Amino acid sequence: MTREEAKLRIEELTEKINYYNDLYYQQSTSAISDFEFDKLLEELIKLEDLHPKFKKEDSPSQRVGGTITKEFKTVYHVYPMLSLSNTYSEEELIEFDNRVKKAIGTNFEYIAELKFDGVAMSITYENGILKQATTRGDGVRGDDVTANVKTIRSIPLKIKSNNIPPLFEVRGEVFLPLDSFNKINKEREDIGEPLLANPRNAASGTIKMQDSTVVAQRKLDCFVYGLLGENLDIKSHHEALIKIKEWGFNVSDSYSSCKDIQEVMSYINKWERERFKLPLGTDGIVIKVNDYKQQEILGYTAKSPRWAIAYKYKADTASTILESIEYQVGRTGAVTPVANLLPVQLAGTKVKRASVHNANEIKRLDLRIGDTVFVEKGGEIIPKITGVNLGLRPENSIPIEYISNCPECGTPLIRKEGEAVHYCPNEKGCPPQIKGKLEHFIQRKALNIEGIGSETVDQLFAKGLVKDPSDLYDLTFEKLCNLERFGEKSANNILKGLETSKTVPFKNVLFGIGIRYVGNTVAEKLADHFNNIDALAKASFEELREVPEIGEKIAQGVVEYFAQEEHRVFIERLKKAGLQMEAQKKVIEFESNIFEGKTFVISGVFQNFSRDSIKEKVEKNGGKVVSSISAKLNFLIAGENMGPSKLEKAQKLGIHMISEDEFTDMLK
Numbered sequence: 001m002t003r004e005e006a007k008l009r010i011e012e013l014t015e016k017i018n019y020y021n022d023l024y025y026q027q028s029t030s031a032i033s034d035f036e037f038d039k040l041l042e043e044l045i046k047l048e049d050l051h052p053k054f055k056k057e058d059s060p061s062q063r064v065g066g067t068i069t070k071e072f073k074t075v076y077h078v079y080p081m082l083s084l085s086n087t088y089s090e091e092e093l094i095e096f097d098n099r100v101k102k103a104i105g106t107n108f109e110y111i112a113e114l115k116f117d118g119v120a121m122s123i124t125y126e127n128g129i130l131k132q133a134t135t136r137g138d139g140v141r142g143d144d145v146t147a148n149v150k151t152i153r154s155i156p157l158k159i160k161s162n163n164i165p166p167l168f169e170v171r172g173e174v175f176l177p178l179d180s181f182n183k184i185n186k187e188r189e190d191i192g193e194p195l196l197a198n199p200r201n202a203a204s205g206t207i208k209m210q211d212s213t214v215v216a217q218r219k220l221d222c223f224v225y226g227l228l229g230e231n232l233d234i235k236s237h238h239e240a241l242i243k244i245k246e247w248g249f250n251v252s253d254s255y256s257s258c259k260d261i262q263e264v265m266s267y268i269n270k271w272e273r274e275r276f277k278l279p280l281g282t283d284g285i286v287i288k289v290n291d292y293k294q295q296e297i298l299g300y301t302a303k304s305p306r307w308a309i310a311y312k313y314k315a316d317t318a319s320t321i322l323e324s325i326e327y328q329v330g331r332t333g334a335v336t337p338v339a340n341l342l343p344v345q346l347a348g349t350k351v352k353r354a355s356v357h358n359a360n361e362i363k364r365l366d367l368r369i370g371d372t373v374f375v376e377k378g379g380e381i382i383p384k385i386t387g388v389n390l391g392l393r394p395e396n397s398i399p400i401e402y403i404s405n406c407p408e409c410g411t412p413l414i415r416k417e418g419e420a421v422h423y424c425p426n427e428k429g430c431p432p433q434i435k436g437k438l439e440h441f442i443q444r445k446a447l448n449i450e451g452i453g454s455e456t457v458d459q460l461f462a463k464g465l466v467k468d469p470s471d472l473y474d475l476t477f478e479k480l481c482n483l484e485r486f487g488e489k490s491a492n493n494i495l496k497g498l499e500t501s502k503t504v505p506f507k508n509v510l511f512g513i514g515i516r517y518v519g520n521t522v523a524e525k526l527a528d529h530f531n532n533i534d535a536l537a538k539a540s541f542e543e544l545r546e547v548p549e550i551g552e553k554i555a556q557g558v559v560e561y562f563a564q565e566e567h568r569v570f571i572e573r574l575k576k577a578g579l580q581m582e583a584q585k586k587v588i589e590f591e592s593n594i595f596e597g598k599t600f601v602i603s604g605v606f607q608n609f610s611r612d613s614i615k616e617k618v619e620k621n622g623g624k625v626v627s628s629i630s631a632k633l634n635f636l637i638a639g640e641n642m643g644p645s646k647l648e649k650a651q652k653l654g655i656h657m658i659s660e661d662e663f664t665d666m667l668k
């Protein structure tokens with residue numbers, strides 16, 4: 001490579017890396033895999049070493065990848081938040097070990113820990129009270145996300161131990177537990193929303209949300225792995241881990257001390273598979289020289305400590321042939337392209353399908369039939385295509401043209417502005433949409449109709465017996481017995497299942513109806529608030545927005561749903577069939593009547609209660625919770641981060657505002 005070529009390549013790499021950094025840290029998305037990203041960075045570092053003249057001061061090799069945002073207050077770090085140098089190879093790990101030995105001799109110890117895949121956080125405590133939580137940002141300054149971090153239950157707001165320094169900072173990784181991640185995606189799937197790509201990006205997106213109430217619902221967690229401060233009287237990393245655990249922080253037990261690099265290797269091998277049993281994503285291990293004095297001798301580069309390194313596990317990848325793209329139509333009409341692959345062995349399973357998300361993704365990857373593609377399996381269940389081996393591209397291949405008509409019913413597809421997904425608008429005549437709605441209706445979380453499986457749904461639909469869920473209630477013994485291979489017993493089972501479904505609570509019915517964006521948690525909130533279907537159908541956009549946790553999208557979805565005549569007819573038929581269209585009066589076990597005749601508004605995020613449990617407390621003591629602030633209101637229970645407009649209104653009207661603690665005191 002000539003000097004001129006090197007210069008150009010350095011510029012090109014810089015631009016690319018800056019672009020991916022921006023996507024990753026600012027927009028919480030990854031356009032390429034971490035492995036590909038790290039390869040680009042490695043290439044840049046090597047070229048810059050060969051041609052130091054072309055190395056710019058602000059090169060991405062010299063600084064931490066993120067930046068700050070304008071949505072949050074900017075905070076300067078007391079101690080810079082650096083990155084970690086990383087490697088995918090054992091040889092480089094041994095080189096690291098040699099560098100360490102050269103600087104401090106052989107009398108030292110490593111601590112090996114897992115590299116948790118989330119968002120780095122700095123949390124400051126003053127006299128034992130959580131004062132501030134800051135993102136890494138550009139390493140020098142970050143975003144003040146204190147209100148969001150306070151919603152994380154495993155992070156103490158107040159340290160219980162007496163024996164603590166007056167001022168200190170902990171460092172940790174905020175993450176979205178896999179359970180919560182899967183649950184959120186299940187709910188998004190239920191309501192036909194695009195899925196979150198992976199837990200790390202979901203955590204990073206969540207921590208930057210403006211509404212802490214939504215953050216609280218996402219149930220983030222945090223593993224703490226570092227302690228900083230003046231005169232801490234602590235000599236090593238290991239001691240620090242023990243201390244912060246004592247003080248009530250969540251420290252993962254997975255760390256281990258290693259007397260040499262061989263023991264580190266065993267640690268790496270041990271966790272290569274074991275790590276999948278943990279409740280969160282991990283992408284490697286971190287080794288740190290244990291002793292603080294030795295750390296000091298080793299020091300720092302501009303970007304990372306010299307006393308630590310990350311070893312990253314390669315994601316399981318395989319390459320195979322893309323045979324075809326299939327288009328699936330879901331209950332909401334959303335079209336998902338799925339790749340059919342020549343079967344290949346990947347991470348212990350045979351893979352023959354991979355997701356490609358949407359038309360943009362096909363274009364970005366420039367996928368062509370017959371291409372040799374790389375497939376990767378991360379934490380997700382279905383593997384994804386991460387790239388194309390262009391060297392093996394067949395001659396005369398042509399780019400895949402995304403379909404313009406529904407593969408199932410032929411209707412021209414539409415794409416709403418700002419959405420990546422195509423939809424088939426033929427809600428009433430498109431078979432997978434009709435069947436999808438039926439299956440949604442009968443599922444356990446909805447009407448829970450036993451005796452009907454997806455095969456039966458197919459048959460009922462094929463015979464023209466059922467076109468929408470309300471037709472189910474017109475089924476008779478005779479009609480069912482006419483179905484192929486359908487015994488009397490199965491027919492009776494279905495009829496019994498349908499009969500039982502008439503006792504299923506209103507909130508489940510509401511979920512089963514399948515209103516856009518109304519998942520089962522939302523259905524419960526709406527049922528609770530409006531009590532019956534007629535009140536909900538009449539509710540305006542504004543009235544819906546007043547219900548706690550009902551956002552614009554949901555409110556819009558509900559209004560649009562009931563605006564359609566055919567939906568109202570459908571609801572009438574369900575009513576006639578005898579389904580529960582009204583919430584059962586809750587049986588309240590009264591504790592006292594101290595709040596009799598008093599009204600409350602609950603707003604913001606709370607430390608010891610969920611909003612629902614505060615509501616329950618109010619009701620159990622004779623009070624009533626309302627949604628909007630008016631002059632007649634008696635109390636506003638104000639948590640952290642309540643909306644500014646609510647606050648202003650309450651102040652203007654002179655409403656009595658009480659904190660969570662004051663509320664607890666009132667109950668005593």
Ligand SMILES: NC(=O)c1ccc[n+]([C@@H]2O[C@H](COP(=O)([O-])OP(=O)(O)OC[C@H]3O[C@@H](n4cnc5c(N)ncnc54)[C@H](O)[C@@H]3O)[C@@H](O)[C@H]2O)c1
Binds near residue numbers: 024033086119136
């Ligand atoms: N795919 C993309 O487009 C893209 C873009 C940018 C960055 N990335 C990825 O992000 C990473 C680079 O980011 P980086 O500079 O933050 O470095 P890094 O994430 O590799 O290492 C530093 C971070 O590791 C975290 N960490 C987790 N467990 C830890 C532990 N036990 N001890 C100490 N720290 C721990 C901390 O948050 C720390 O900030 C690379 O893995 C890169 O592949 C990917």
Ligand SMILES: [Zn+2]
Binds near residue numbers: 406
């Ligand atoms: Zn269709």
